[in-house]
Amino acid sequence: MTDVVLYASMSGNAEWLALEIARARSIPSVHADLARVPELARAGRVLAVMPTWGRGELPLDASPLVRALAAAPGALAGVAFAVVALGDRRYPDFCGGGLTFARLLVAAGASELAPPLLLDGAPAERHWGEVERWLARVW
Amino acid sequence: MSTAIVLVTYGEPTTPGFFAQWMYSLRILRQLTRKIARIPAPLLPVIATARALGRRALWSRHGFGSPLEPATEQTVRALARALEGREGGPYHVCLAYEFRRPLITDALAELERRRDVDRVVIVPMYMGTGDFTCGLTQSALDVALARRGWDSARVSMCRLTDPAPWLDRVAEVSASFVVRACAARGLALPDPSWALCLAAHGSVQTPAPGVDNGVAAFGELVWRIAARLGGDGGLFGRVRNGWLNHTRGGRWTEPSVARLLPRLREAGFRKLVYYSWGFTTSNAESALEGQLVLDAMDDPFDEVVYLPCLDDDPEFVALLADRIEDHDAAVVAASP
Numbered sequence: 001m002t003d004v005v006l007y008a009s010m011s012g013n014a015e016w017l018a019l020e021i022a023r024a025r026s027i028p029s030v031h032a033d034l035a036r037v038p039e040l041a042r043a044g045r046v047l048a049v050m051p052t053w054g055r056g057e058l059p060l061d062a063s064p065l066v067r068a069l070a071a072a073p074g075a076l077a078g079v080a081f082a083v084v085a086l087g088d089r090r091y092p093d094f095c096g097g098g099l100t101f102a103r104l105l106v107a108a109g110a111s112e113l114a115p116p117l118l119l120d121g122a123p124a125e126r127h128w129g130e131v132e133r134w135l136a137r138v139w
Numbered sequence: 140m141s142t143a144i145v146l147v148t149y150g151e152p153t154t155p156g157f158f159a160q161w162m163y164s165l166r167i168l169r170q171l172t173r174k175i176a177r178i179p180a181p182l183l184p185v186i187a188t189a190r191a192l193g194r195r196a197l198w199s200r201h202g203f204g205s206p207l208e209p210a211t212e213q214t215v216r217a218l219a220r221a222l223e224g225r226e227g228g229p230y231h232v233c234l235a236y237e238f239r240r241p242l243i244t245d246a247l248a249e250l251e252r253r254r255d256v257d258r259v260v261i262v263p264m265y266m267g268t269g270d271f272t273c274g275l276t277q278s279a280l281d282v283a284l285a286r287r288g289w290d291s292a293r294v295s296m297c298r299l300t301d302p303a304p305w306l307d308r309v310a311e312v313s314a315s316f317v318v319r320a321c322a323a324r325g326l327a328l329p330d331p332s333w334a335l336c337l338a339a340h341g342s343v344q345t346p347a348p349g350v351d352n353g354v355a356a357f358g359e360l361v362w363r364i365a366a367r368l369g370g371d372g373g374l375f376g377r378v379r380n381g382w383l384n385h386t387r388g389g390r391w392t393e394p395s396v397a398r399l400l401p402r403l404r405e406a407g408f409r410k411l412v413y414y415s416w417g418f419t420t421s422n423a424e425s426a427l428e429g430q431l432v433l434d435a436m437d438d439p440f441d442e443v444v445y446l447p448c449l450d451d452d453p454e455f456v457a458l459l460a461d462r463i464e465d466h467d468a469a470v471v472a473a474s475p
Contacts, residue, residue, distance in 0.1 A: 010361075010380065011354050012344060012393030033379075033402055054362040060378055063371045064406075088355065122354070123344045123390070 006040070007049040008032035008062035008097075013124040014086050017131065018049035020124075021084075025135070032062040037072050037108075043079055046110065047139065050101045051086040056093020058100055066101075069108045077109035082138050083116040084131065086124070094118065114138035140257040141229045142467055143250045144222070146215055147243060147276050148264045150236025151207045151422055155198035160191035166238035170278075171271060174350055176388045198423070201431075207422040208239075210450045211264070214420065214459075217451040221460035227467045231256065243279045244286075247294070251287065259294040260467055262459070264419045266309065267360055268301050269353020271342060292474045297466035299419070300360060305462055310363030312454045313416050317368060319454075320446045321412060331376035333444075334408035335368065336399060337361055338429055339417025341382030341392035354392060357417065364416055377408060383415075383424050397432045404438050414446040419455070421448040 005027050007018030015031075022029035027047070030039075040046055053059045058066060069075070083105075085098020095118045102116050117134045119127045149167075152159035164187040172178065178186065198204070215232050222230040235246035243261065250256050261280055265272035277296060284294055300306045317335070321328055339361065342352040365378045381399035384391040394402070403411065413433065415425035425448050433443055449455040 009393060010358060012382075012390070015393050016344070016390065031402070033406060053358055054366065057362075060365055060370060060380070064377075067371075090355075125345060125390075 002043055003027045003045045003047065004040070004043045005029040005047045005049065006032060006035055008051065008059045008065075010051060010053050010059040010061070011122070013122045014049045014051040017084065017086070017124040017127070020128065021047065021049065021131065021135065024132075025139070032065045035065050037065075037068045037075050041075050041079060045113070045139075046076075046079055046081040046105070047084070048081060048098070048101055048105070049084045049086070050098040052088070052091075052093070052095055052097035056091070056096025056100075058097040062097075062101070066104060069104050072108060074109040076105060079105075079110040080113050081105050081110045082113045084119065084134075085116045086119050086122075088122075089120050094120070141231050141255050142227065142258040142260060143253075143256045144218065144230055144232045144463055145243070145246050145250075145259060145261045146211065146218065146232065146234045146264055147261060148207060148211050148234075148236060148420055148422075149275070150239030151205045152239070153205050153208050155195040155203070157191055157195050160194050161187050163238050164190040164194075170237065171275060172388070174270065174347065194423075198427075201427060203423070203427050205423050206426055206447075207420055210420045210448075213451045214264075214456065217453075217456045218459055218463075221456050222463065225460065225464050227464055227471065230463070235261075237275050237279065243276065244283045247283050247287065257293070258467065258470065260463060260470070261294065261296045262463060263296065263298065266300060266339070266417055266419060267353050267356040268298055268351075269342070269356055270346070270351045272353055273298050273301075274351065292470060295466070295470050297463055299459070299462060300356070306360055307363060308458055308462075310360060310367055312452075312458050313360075313364045313449065314367035315454055316449055316452055317364075317412070317414055317446065318374065320414075321444060324444050324446075326412070326444055328374040329369070330374075331372060332408070333375050333410045333412055334377040334379070334403045334406075335375040335412045335414065336396065336403065337364065337378065337380045337417075338383055338396050338413065338415045338425070339380065340424060341384035341395065343389040343391055345389045361416065375412065377403060377406065379403065383417075383428055396429060397435075400432060400436060400440075401438065404436070404440065409440055410442040411440040412444045412446065415448055418448045419450075421450055 009015035085095035087095035263276035381396035382392040
């Protein structure tokens, strides 16, 4: 059972954050476009870094995984997870992408370690301190 | 009396000749790059020389000439035809460039000499707003207006995708263009075996404080285009956006096109439509640089349909005419 950092990204901010977390914690990372449900099911813990785009939605590159998870209720039973959600308060449904993904993981049987960390605005670098403190508490 | 419409693109030399490339690079460094990076002034000609030599070598190696200026000229002619007989007219359409002559100041000086022009509408031909796109035009315009003492009722700027309803129109036309351009190249949609790579010019993620890198505005537009194409499993098996990045000045937008394309291959797609949605007008980045990324792939696609930019597409030109007419009517209505 290993941990994994899972991420989707449209402009690179979520990716930067995900890869920084993976590096700092020595955890492997996987892009949502290439992630498979059976592989996630074998993980002990999943740390998902998910941005928001459009009208509070997950980005396009999360959509194959979202469909696969929706079609596999209970597939992630025994997996624990936490979500880092990126958003922008100038738009409706702040951090809607990450919050949606957290609900999806719960529906797939995973258990939530802590409520999602909600981060407002880019660039991701300015949130790093907050992320480190949050990780120290929940991960 | 008439209204002058000035279409503005960044301008790019048509040929790889050194001096034209050098002057173009120098203007970019002075007006744009220094917004991102603190480059000492004495270094600017040196960097411009390196860039001009690099572009000359690259273009010459590929026998490339930039389509930007001829395509812009075609759009000017098409727009003039589309505006003929419109209510707010007559309209006189001309062009100006950010980094080439005729500059915006050149165009305004010319229009000032004409006695039949009572209003000028500057139209930056950029898909998104931000300090590296429309903001450049606004800066040049502010300087020119301050020099001449003209007011905003006489000279105004009309952004293509602002306000929001126009963002939807541009997305609609862009998506329609993809479908029509694919059909014209023998690709009938929907076809889930094809992936679509949407490409746009990238930006630095960490610009100087107070500088809008335009990523949010571009994100809003590409989301709308992708939604109209049905996203994954709509007209294409997969729809993804990639950025055409530079390498210096900080962390750039990701995924770059160079990283995105192998990922699409890894996901199993062997056929690709490549569309540079982020530019209104074909140019070296849209016409050459994306092609070079495709050519350099270790595991290339079996089939690629490479689309041009909107250029003088009739639906796009009609949209442009509608946007300008709407803007001009608002300026007139707001005038005392």
